[in-house]
Amino acid sequence: MLLSSIVSTLVSLTGAVLSAHALAVSGPGPTLPVQARDSDPSLVLTPAGYKSAGNVHQVPHGATVSHIGTDMHVTDKNGALLKIVPGPVGADARAATRTTSSPIPAQTGWITYASWVNPNATLPIKTFSADFVVPEPPQVYTNQTVFLFPALLPVDGTSILQPVLQYGSSGAGGGEYWSVAMWYVFDGDYYYVTPLVQVSSGQSLQGILSMVSDVGGYYTYTTSMSPVTAAGALTVNIWVQLGWATLTLEAYGVTDAKSYSAGTTTFNNILLQTTAETSPTAPSWSVINDEEDGITTTIDQAALNGKGVVVINY
Ligand SMILES: *[C@@H]1O[C@H](CO)[C@@H](O)[C@H](O)[C@H]1NC(C)=O
Numbered sequence: 031m032l033l034s035s036i037v038s039t040l041v042s043l044t045g046a047v048l049s050a051h052a053l054a055v056s057g058p059g060p061t062l063p064v065q066a067r068d069s070d071p072s073l074v075l076t077p078a079g080y081k082s083a084g085n086v087h088q089v090p091h092g093a094t095v096s097h098i099g100t101d102m103h104v105t106d107k108n109g110a111l112l113k114i115v116p117g118p119v120g121a122d123a124r125a126a127t128r129t130t131s132s133p134i135p136a137q138t139g140w141i142t143y144a145s146w147v148n149p150n151a152t153l154p155i156k157t158f159s160a161d162f163v164v165p166e167p168p169q170v171y172t173n174q175t176v177f178l179f180p181a182l183l184p185v186d187g188t189s190i191l192q193p194v195l196q197y198g199s200s201g202a203g204g205g206e207y208w209s210v211a212m213w214y215v216f217d218g219d220y221y222y223v224t225p226l227v228q229v230s231s232g233q234s235l236q237g238i239l240s241m242v243s244d245v246g247g248y249y250t251y252t253t254s255m256s257p258v259t260a261a262g263a264l265t266v267n268i269w270v271q272l273g274w275a276t277l278t279l280e281a282y283g284v285t286d287a288k289s290y291s292a293g294t295t296t297f298n299n300i301l302l303q304t305t306a307e308t309s310p311t312a313p314s315w316s317v318i319n320d321e322e323d324g325i326t327t328t329i330d331q332a333a334l335n336g337k338g339v340v341v342i343n344y
């Protein structure tokens with residue numbers, strides 16, 4: 031990603047954050063197990079913002095989502111076909127043509143994040159992992175939703191694979207507690223999410239994203255949140271390389287600093303390796319902050335070799 035696009039991401043991020051703050055969130059509706067935006071109860075919250083509930087597909091632990099032709103096939107851990115989701119009309123037959131106009135971070139409530147873009151697509155990211163501890167609950171709960179996650183995106187940012195720690199409610203469910211789910215978002219319109227698993231403050235987590243294979247540009251990636259997802263990782267088969275790594279705080283319905291946990295959240299033991307089985311030494315992480323909120327990310331150890339440390343300061 032060029033510096034100019036990082037700057038434009040930052041500029042549009044600020045706008046997105048302001049509008050995310052302005053959203054009035056109502057309680058659970060009669061049919062939706064999730065918060066919906068007042069103005070349109072058919073919308074539910076995802077880590078890519080408020081989206082049509084019909085586009086959020088619950089998939090079981092261990093599921094695989096495969097782009098086949100223009101469709102997406104959902105299979106269970108034994109390979110049995112569960113669902114075929116028709117993809118964007120008029121998309122390239124490989125479903126590699128995406129229509130989302132701006133990257134996901136710019137469209138949604140990303141508050142602050144560390145960002146690393148692979149400079150060499152011939153050496154794809156093979157592994158990206160980070161350890162973190164489930165924080166204390168936010169100091170005040172006013173139905174806000176907080177997401178914390180490592181993620182991999184294609185460099186154009188139009189899709190995302192992420193093991194997500196969530197406080198509050200989303201299209202996956204949830205409430206006044208911490209919970210974990212794996213998400214795959216494609217083209218701003220297709221959301222696949224595994225069952226939420228409740229976790230407790232103080233519990234250690236490891237978010238893991240791995241490239242399993244690259245067969246002629248058809249990539250298999252998995253994501254899991256150890257040890258919560260022992261029941262199975264989420265796997266995707268996609269026609270795009272995921273070359274952009276982030277460590278992200280995303281939030282909706284926040285009012286002030288008390289909407290977050292007190293103190294800091296630290297991503298430890300950050301490991302990023304390419305298919306060469308080595309960790310790049312350059313570039314370093316860059317940081318995108320929403321100055322207005324006063325929430326910042328700092329890079330304590332820029333290393334990608336399993337010793338990296340990135341801190342979110344509330
Ligand atoms: C949170 O949601 C509940 C359930 O809809 C509602 O009763 C309560 O007033 C909401 N709280 C705030 C602070 O918005």
Ligand SMILES: *[C@@H]1O[C@H](CO)[C@@H](O)[C@H](O)[C@H]1NC(C)=O
Pocket residue numbers: 150152153
């Ligand atoms: C990218 O990686 C390939 C494979 O190791 C290497 O041959 C090439 O020189 C690298 N390109 C750059 C710009 O570093």
